[in-house]
Amino acid sequence: MTQKRPRTIQIFLPTGDPAGIRIAEQTTSIIRVIEVPRSDIAEFVKMPEAKQVGLYFLVSGDSKDELYIGQSGDVGARLTQHHKGEMKDWEQALVLVSLTNNLTQTHVLYLESLSIEKARQCQRYELLNGNGGQKPHTPIPLKADCDEIHEIGSLLLATLGYPLFEPLTEQSPTQAEQVFVCNRASANAKGIYTNEGMVVLKGSTAPYVTKRKTDKRMVEIRDSLLKKGVISLSGDNIVFERDYLFKTPSGASGFLLLGSSNGWVDWKTEHGITLHEYEGRTLSLAEG
Numbered sequence: 001m002t003q004k005r006p007r008t009i010q011i012f013l014p015t016g017d018p019a020g021i022r023i024a025e026q027t028t029s030i031i032r033v034i035e036v037p038r039s040d041i042a043e044f045v046k047m048p049e050a051k052q053v054g055l056y057f058l059v060s061g062d063s064k065d066e067l068y069i070g071q072s073g074d075v076g077a078r079l080t081q082h083h084k085g086e087m088k089d090w091e092q093a094l095v096l097v098s099l100t101n102n103l104t105q106t107h108v109l110y111l112e113s114l115s116i117e118k119a120r121q122c123q124r125y126e127l128l129n130g131n132g133g134q135k136p137h138t139p140i141p142l143k144a145d146c147d148e149i150h151e152i153g154s155l156l157l158a159t160l161g162y163p164l165f166e167p168l169t170e171q172s173p174t175q176a177e178q179v180f181v182c183n184r185a186s187a188n189a190k191g192i193y194t195n196e197g198m199v200v201l202k203g204s205t206a207p208y209v210t211k212r213k214t215d216k217r218m219v220e221i222r223d224s225l226l227k228k229g230v231i232s233l234s235g236d237n238i239v240f241e242r243d244y245l246f247k248t249p250s251g252a253s254g255f256l257l258l259g260s261s262n263g264w265v266d267w268k269t270e271h272g273i274t275l276h277e278y279e280g281r282t283l284s285l286a287e288g
Contacts (some may be wrong), residue, residue, distance in 0.1 A: 079095075
């Protein structure tokens, strides 16, 4: 997880299009991450960074929740191969390179293996890699450099909107996060509200079918999460096999109920305080 402290991040738009290629850098580092929409691959291969040794991430899926991690001594050529058909279903490439072009094959092989390991731990994305990469023998000084590169790269990726290695929740021995429950219509779910949305926690359950009016879209999401193994069937209930992020509290409770829901009311603390009331009290305390 990236250490949280004040940073200055610079994002450069080489084409002037905010939906096109974007280059993110921390002003005190030589590491940069380049976001390349698939439609702009031809523009990227013209850039000098495309000829470098680099680590790359391909993001795919309708909800952009599938991830492939790779490395190459000529990252532009490798992405061109992917574009021509090695991997058909991807929309964004994220390329990590050095401003001074000093990354070696050993660097990126180690970073690839480390990234696959961290992505599996976080479980934010469905990882498409079939193995854990090739972690080479890495001298201690080079490993320390790679660990720092990974931390900076993680920050830049998250800044661009791809928190590949950020845990969904932060449990600390000194300050545990507030847990909310949703227990309407036989649901028995726990969640944590974060700045990204509502994380439904592993072990939460809800009925597979409901007597309420069913929202077709929620049923489609349920079936998709069943296929991906995020949830499983246990008798008449679904069970969350891992923590899962919904972008809004209402999206999370609506999924559990398979219908319309006001998550700001349906999520409550164990003492019955709604999410809306809880956040209102937190704001009042902040205002003094």
